[in-house]
Amino acid sequence: MFIAVCTIGWGLHVTGHLPGAVTSLERASKATFGKLTPEENQRFKDAISTLKGITDSRQTYLLKSYLCGEERQELGIQTPNQLLQEQMKHPGWMLSLGAKGEVTFTEEIEDLSPQCKQKAVFGIDAGGNLSLFNGAPGKDNVIRTFFQLNIKHLESSLPVETVKQLHKGIRISDLDEYYSVLSTFSDYAVEETERAMTRP
CATH class of the missing domain: 3.30.70.1740 (Bypass-of-forespore C, C-terminal domain)
Structure with a gap:
């Protein structure tokens, strides 16, 4: 009986259905939230809302936008869940969708690009x-x-x-x-x- 309760409890915890259960991803996101400006916070919420509407895998890129120069990095094809996780891990990244549905995360870096x-x-x-x-x-x-x-x-x-x-x-x-x-x-x-x- 004890093993069954523990197993069910663990299952609910992992899937996030246990009241008060917070995944490590949510904890990391909440810790970062304190560092966001109200504008960045709203942008993050809008990005999450957009990503929740995606139902298929997408070609994904990371654009590093420096004070001087840019670098574009291919992140490969990501599932809707992977896209959400990527945004949750990096709340400060900006999200944009291309004409063909490709997803680009933009990271603003206060530095000069290597080039x-x-x-x-x-x-x-x-x-x-x-x-x-x-x-x-x-x-x-x-x-x-x-x-x-x-x-x-x-x-x-x-x-x-x-x-x-x-x-x-x-x-x-x-x-x-x-x-x-x-x-x-x-x-x-x-x-x-x-x-x-x-x-x-």
């Missing part, structure tokens, strides 16, 4: 914007544009060498250098210089 660490260069694009390039500055290899620079103010305020370096391209290889360059040149953004000129 960017090898090749990223800050410079000025043809429109006078501070931009990040994949290699030497040129119109065909802009990765990201940040803000319009007040070139006259920049050239009159900074040493000639610094200005030349920016036109030629400033190589960065890590997050500290990335933020350092952004911080240095943000003072010369058109909006910033206009604001400074209108101050009493």
Whole structure:
């Protein structure tokens, strides 16, 4: 009798039907929930709702979205249950469905991608914007544009060498250098210089 009760109890616990039973997956998810913003929390709930509507296996990808660059990784064909488990394990990942039904999880990473660490260069694009390039500055290899620079103010305020370096391209290889360059040149953004000129 005791063995039968234990066996039934264990079966209910494993399937999650025992009152108060919490699977390790749910525990992990709840622990992570505390770290989510209200917006991320809502996005997570929407993703779970979408995934619960999927009834067939889907080709699945993980897109790692860095501050500079992206990497796409194939996760293979996943069942509806595997997709749900993947999202529960990573509540911060964003979910999107492609035109052919493929599932993409996007992980936002506050770092430079390995490729960017090898090749990223800050410079000025043809429109006078501070931009990040994949290699030497040129119109065909802009990765990201940040803000319009007040070139006259920049050239009159900074040493000639610094200005030349920016036109030629400033190589960065890590997050500290990335933020350092952004911080240095943000003072010369058109909006910033206009604001400074209108101050009493």
